[in-house]
Amino acid sequence: MFKWIHRFGSAPFVYRFAGALAPWIGFVCLAILLSGLYLGLIVAPEDYEQGESYRIIYVHVPAAILSMFVYVVMAVASAVFLIWRLKLADIVAQASAPIGASFTFLALATGSLWGKPMWGTWWIWDGRLTSELLLLFLYFGYMALRAAIEHPQSAAKAAAVLALVGVVNIPVIHYSVEWWSTLHQPATITKMGERNIHPSMGIPLGLMIVGFQLLYAYVLLIRMRTGILKRESRASWVAQLPEVNNTMANSKLSGTNRV
């Protein structure tokens, strides 16, 4: 059992494992996203209060959930890296940052588009919106810090500390609608035992959330492979990879020198 886990410390194994897993996840993700969109945008009934415009929930809520989920993954990976100095954990955190930032941006943009017709404003500085914007800046800060420090090991350590400090923002985002009075309404689906969304609308929403999770997993696996190749570019196992060999042979044939 432990031997199996230890293989995840080996870069070539993870590289191959991620490469084999990614297409399957991508395929299932596509199927779930398409069925979720079909059920949500076409089959689901309109809302009693918001009519057709509530349908942006099928992008907004999954994006918002993932914006926080990805950050938590990043923070946990950063802690693992800081404590055990596991290179793979740092690769996971680094690969996750731009994905999380994209989800956060998507949540903010769709929320703004939803806010104008329903609330009457594009933006308001309430607890929920402000803390979510802070999350976007945390992602930007993480990426900027990594890029600003030249020495890779110091960059990784500094960024990991930043990711850990920023994790306090996650409960603030989640509970902002309960702690303070906000324009944003409280959570629909996280409350236990209470059903705040009709199943005809809730099932497509659940599908979209799972679909977004898989999309994150898919993009993460691909980005991790790229991250591993970049870091191990001088290792002999990379030079022996068929895909790398072919590219090198091609560039030799065409006379270009790729370094």
Next chain:
Amino acid sequence: MTPKRRQRLILVCLMLVGVGLAATIVLKAFNESISLFRSPSDVVSGIVDQNKQFRLGGMVVENSVQRRSDNLDIKFELTDHANTVAVSFNGILPDLFREGQGIVAMGKLDDAGVFVASEVLAKHDENYMPPEVAEALEKAGKMPGTSANYGIKTLVQP
């Protein structure tokens, strides 16, 4: 676990506790200003500075909306089910504005104690359902409430 790793684990935990504590203290200190709006109870009890602009949030009282036929003037009452404040507004209301709906208004109290709003935003609740279901629940008197924070914690019927 090697002693070095254990040490780093403790360090990471201490850092999280420290940052969490600091954040809690800061947020507690700014509790008042982070809240987006004041409730009618806050206005009645006099916590709110009457000379400054502020946001007032609450439910529009049923049968309290008075419109005029010749202009956009509108008068209504806002409640948090403990106290009620009269509001006047001249302008275009969001589509979701209706009696029994939560709203947030920006404005100032006049000498008569009426809240003169310069902007009205609609707040919607966290319940989603088809119109037929809403109708059936309404008839049965089982419409779900909202857990939104309207100053005092009450389950407000939307």
